[in-house]
Amino acid sequence: MALGNKYVKAGLGYTIGNYLLRGISLITLPIFVRLMSTTEYGNFNTYAAYESIFTIIVGMALHASLKNAKYKYTKYGAFNEYLSNCVQIGIISTAILILIANLTYPFYSVILDMSRGVFNLLLVESYAVSLVTLYNSYISLEYKFKNFLIVSFINVIANVVLSIALMFTIFNSDRYLARVVGTAMPIIVIGIVIGIYFIKLGGLKFNKEYWKFGISFSSPLILHGVSQVILNQFDRIMIKTMTGAENAGIYSFSYNISSLVLVASTSLQQVWQPWFYERMSVKDTESIRKRGDQFAYGMMLFVSCVMLGSREMILILGTQDYLDGINYLIPILVGGYFAFLYNLPAQVEYYYEKTKYIAIGTCVAAGLNVAMNYIGVKLFGPIAAAYTTLIIYGLYFCIHYYLSIRVHGCSIFNIKKIGIYSFALLCVGSIALIFNLLWYIRWTFLLLFGSYLLVWLNKSYGFINTIRKKLRGE
Numbered sequence: 001m002a003l004g005n006k007y008v009k010a011g012l013g014y015t016i017g018n019y020l021l022r023g024i025s026l027i028t029l030p031i032f033v034r035l036m037s038t039t040e041y042g043n044f045n046t047y048a049a050y051e052s053i054f055t056i057i058v059g060m061a062l063h064a065s066l067k068n069a070k071y072k073y074t075k076y077g078a079f080n081e082y083l084s085n086c087v088q089i090g091i092i093s094t095a096i097l098i099l100i101a102n103l104t105y106p107f108y109s110v111i112l113d114m115s116r117g118v119f120n121l122l123l124v125e126s127y128a129v130s131l132v133t134l135y136n137s138y139i140s141l142e143y144k145f146k147n148f149l150i151v152s153f154i155n156v157i158a159n160v161v162l163s164i165a166l167m168f169t170i171f172n173s174d175r176y177l178a179r180v181v182g183t184a185m186p187i188i189v190i191g192i193v194i195g196i197y198f199i200k201l202g203g204l205k206f207n208k209e210y211w212k213f214g215i216s217f218s219s220p221l222i223l224h225g226v227s228q229v230i231l232n233q234f235d236r237i238m239i240k241t242m243t244g245a246e247n248a249g250i251y252s253f254s255y256n257i258s259s260l261v262l263v264a265s266t267s268l269q270q271v272w273q274p275w276f277y278e279r280m281s282v283k284d285t286e287s288i289r290k291r292g293d294q295f296a297y298g299m300m301l302f303v304s305c306v307m308l309g310s311r312e313m314i315l316i317l318g319t320q321d322y323l324d325g326i327n328y329l330i331p332i333l334v335g336g337y338f339a340f341l342y343n344l345p346a347q348v349e350y351y352y353e354k355t356k357y358i359a360i361g362t363c364v365a366a367g368l369n370v371a372m373n374y375i376g377v378k379l380f381g382p383i384a385a386a387y388t389t390l391i392i393y394g395l396y397f398c399i400h401y402y403l404s405i406r407v408h409g410c411s412i413f414n415i416k417k418i419g420i421y422s423f424a425l426l427c428v429g430s431i432a433l434i435f436n437l438l439w440y441i442r443w444t445f446l447l448l449f450g451s452y453l454l455v456w457l458n459k460s461y462g463f464i465n466t467i468r469k470k471l472r473g474e
Contacts, residue, residue: 042249056225059130084202128191158186220359227366254325338393345404
């Protein structure tokens with residue numbers, strides 16, 4: 001069964017919208033790179049890494065339970081009540097964590113390298129982000145990508161404008177703090193609005209069953225979520241701690257450019273997840289296998305294009321101080337592809353509610369990541385973290401692929417094709433590094449890959465026709 005029109009429109013809407021939003025961030029990236037020193041930039045990205053960790057903890061990963069809750073609570077109004085109870089759980093968990101954090105602050109303040117005020121702001125911001133994540137999961141179930149775009153657009157614009165304004169006024173002498181406050185305040189306001197919306201939608205009534213299901217389903221995913229953040233972000237924290245904030249700034253800059261791949265991956269997930277549940281509910285594994293192959297192939301082509309043009313992206317978005325980031329960026333991009341592949345088998349585990357399996361697999365990968373980063377950075381410097389990311393994400397996919405077979409009883413996806421696509425991407429990455437200074441060779445490959453990608457997208461999904469219809473307002 002092919003993807004229906006609403007899925008294609010939603011997928012295209014999420015992708016275009018995400019890139020428009022990311023485009024704003026990328027356009028402003030050179031501004032912040034120039035307004036902040038590499039040390040300040042590194043400190044802010046370390047703050048962002050901590051925010052990602054605490055978002056999972058205070059929000060208790062409850063957003064991941066919505067797909068299953070929608071199928072479980074079908075009685076009129078029951079799902080809305082469940083959403084309201086998710087908000088209640090989050091408020092209580094956040095309040096408890098803030099209390100504990102302030103009582104124990106003197107014991108970890110030196111390690112954290114963050115003032116008490118900034119840390120409290122971090123915790124409040126983290127819960128606000130978890131509410132936005134809950135809302136995005138909620139609207140993705142109905143493919144309401146326009147709602148997602150509105151909320152994201154407001155947040156991005158307010159974030160950028162407020163940060164720049166604070167840098168030139170109140171926090172002119174501390175631009176790291178200006179960026180922190182400018183980032184936190186808009187998302188906190190949005191989070192409050194979303195929390196009130198969910199409570200009004202489902203009422204404020206406590207329901208023991210909802211709490212039991214939400215906590216039992218999502219608790220293992222807290223470890224999974226934190227482990228994912230360790231995979232994504234902890235290398236920046238380790239680089240800052242072991243080699244200094246300046247190196248962390250350059251590494252973070254490369255990671256931010258690699259978010260081009262993350263945006264595409266996230267957009268596809270927002271369509272893939274509900275579609276996967278619908279197909280699995282009618283045992284249509286053949287459609288899942290076919291579509292999984294297409295997603296893996298298309299993403300391989302896209303990542304190849306990004307790698308071949310990565311040097312120019314660094315020069316446009318950054319300064320000469322960040323040019324060494326090309327050595328980080330290529331392996332990070334390949335690792336990002338394996339991170340995308342993980343989402344294919346992981347949905348099998350989610351569907352069967354085997355969240356403990358998900359947590360175990362991700363914790364193993366995260367533990368190995370920390371160990372390999374520590375040893376690698378100590379022996380070879382910050383560059384080791386980029387290659388550790390590649391290796392660990394490859395292992396990460398393999399672990400969850402194996403677990404999906406254990407859960408389902410057999411493989412749903414074509415591992416031979418995925419292996420071929422992965423090998424091809426490694427070859428392109430090698431070409432991008434070897435011919436880093438020979439732009440005409442890289443651009444020739446980029447033209448070939450880019451042209452073929454557009455032709456393939458149009459043939460597989462009617463890409464060009466869909467864009468034409470959207471431009472006409474159809």
